[in-house]
Amino acid sequence: MSVPTWMTVIEITRPGAPDVLRAAQRPVPEPAAHEALIRVAAAGVNRPDLMQRQGHYPPPPGASDIPGLEVAGEVVRVGAAVKEPALGSRVCALVAGGGYAEYVAAPAVQCLPVPGTLSLEEAAVLPETVFTVYYNVFQRSGLRPGEWLLVHGGSSGIGVTAIVLARACGARVIVTAGSAEKCAACRALGADVAIDYKHEDFVAATLAATEGRGADVILDMVGGDYVERDIAAAAVQGRIAVIATQRGREAKVDLRELMRKRLMLGGSTLRPQSLESKGRLAAALRKEIWPLIEAKSLRLPIHAAFPLIEAARAHELMESGAHIGKIVLRV
Ligand SMILES: NC(=O)c1ccc[n+]([C@@H]2O[C@H](COP(=O)([O-])OP(=O)(O)OC[C@H]3O[C@@H](n4cnc5c(N)ncnc54)[C@H](OP(=O)(O)O)[C@@H]3O)[C@@H](O)[C@H]2O)c1
Structure with missing residues (x-):
């Protein structure tokens, strides 16, 4: 699968208001042995992203400084130790950062299949919440x-x-x-x-x-x-x-x-938990909640979708408190 060397991301240039979010070019990450590289189709926006942008919620050690805690897309590369997800599969994933980007490396254990009843945008807003x-x-x-x-x-x-x-x-x-x-x-x-x-x-x-x-x-x-x-x-x-x-x-x-x-x-807080802990949680969700999502065609209401490069507008909307449900970025 062809993967470019560079990608567009949204950076937090300094702590502050939504306009500190800027598009930038970064190298596409190389997945570690336990990671899958996802070509991101959509990324969810969550209030912790706003707190990170304001400088109140730094990424945990080792996590990307790019905001974004959840994505959905296609697996385009896998690390040497990854058995699942398979190359080419459609997944949604919980990540500790890096979601506002064209590609993100996600721990394989935190990837879940996109439920058959859901679009990639609908799947992208599931993991964090x-x-x-x-x-x-x-x-x-x-x-x-x-x-x-x-x-x-x-x-x-x-x-x-x-x-x-x-x-x-x-x-x-x-x-x-x-x-x-x-x-x-x-x-x-x-x-x-x-x-x-x-x-x-x-x-x-x-x-x-x-x-x-x-x-x-x-x-x-x-x-x-x-x-x-x-x-x-x-x-x-x-x-x-x-x-x-x-x-x-x-x-x-x-x-x-x-x-x-x-x-x-x-x-509790979710983001700083260990890989093992989040992996166990993902496995339990897959067993108990994913079948329910499929059987009952459950989906979360999406209030608004913005192109990735308009992430600042998505943050302004969430900050206004006018939204009902989730906000998503289209990549
Ligand atoms: N600990 C964790 O693991 C974890 C994980 C994810 C998110 N969170 C936290 O969960 C919260 C929600 O995140 P989100 O992404 O869903 O954000 P969100 O959509 O922006 O929601 C924030 C909500 O807070 C409500 N709120 C504020 N003051 C309130 C009050 N006095 N009484 C009742 N509701 C009040 C607002 O409701 P009204 O507009 O009706 O006032 C709004 O719906 C955030 O604070 C986030 O940091 C925690």
Whole structure:
């Protein structure tokens, strides 16, 4: 397969506003023994990319400085130790950076086949949020059919992923979102209850929706003072997973309440996890979630698509908060 020597990428020229993103030429990466080189057709945009651009989320050691955590495309080269994916196959992949580019070298264990029902653009927006939601909501918090999941930021990339996956697994879903339009979009995606958090108290609304029981699992990307309120909104034996701190990194926790309700309060980040850990996660997703995506033709809503070289516009849109669902770059 012919692969050029140089490729177009989007660089972060210095920390700052979206206009620090610039197109540049870089050598096409050589895949290491355990990597597959992907000719990128589409790359997902996620809020951590914005944080990296602002200088608040440096890439982990060894990762590319080019932004972009998820891609889909065709495998055009494989390292000596790679058995799968095969040359020429269509994959989507979780990467620790480097997605905003014409080519990216991805660990083979983090490549998953493009589900037959999905386009490459639809597949490109799966890995970052599906890995995160599956890990936090299903693996660590053990959400079961019939249980109630409360997700803050229901219209975010993470939020829409949580709605789609939890509903497909038979759980009931409550979301918070910041406008009537976003609440309506979440309901259309399958959320049972959508709370406009700017006008309603989510603790009272969650308790009302669950007849006083509370939420069994809470996925929290807000943090700060939300954690205390999550504890109030949780059911006995509830599990709370914090994945971001948009309202602050410190929280007040009433330990007696934690004990009385027998709660689990935890948190995680995906990007710095080891290759082994992400590989295990990918294998579990392939076994448990990929068949569901295929059988139920699941897809995440894509709010907007931009050409790669207009990555700055994609960042402006995400920064405005006007999007509902995912944003994708066409390469
Ligand atoms: N830990 C991990 O492994 C991991 C992995 C991926 C992403 N993340 C984090 O998850 C978050 C979502 O990422 P994304 O790519 O899906 O970004 P996104 O689409 O831009 O979503 C950000 C969301 O935050 C919501 N939000 C902000 N303040 C809120 C509040 N007070 N109450 C309820 N919602 C609030 C916004 O909702 P409204 O517009 O309705 O206010 C918006 O939907 C980011 O903070 C990201 O850093 C963590």
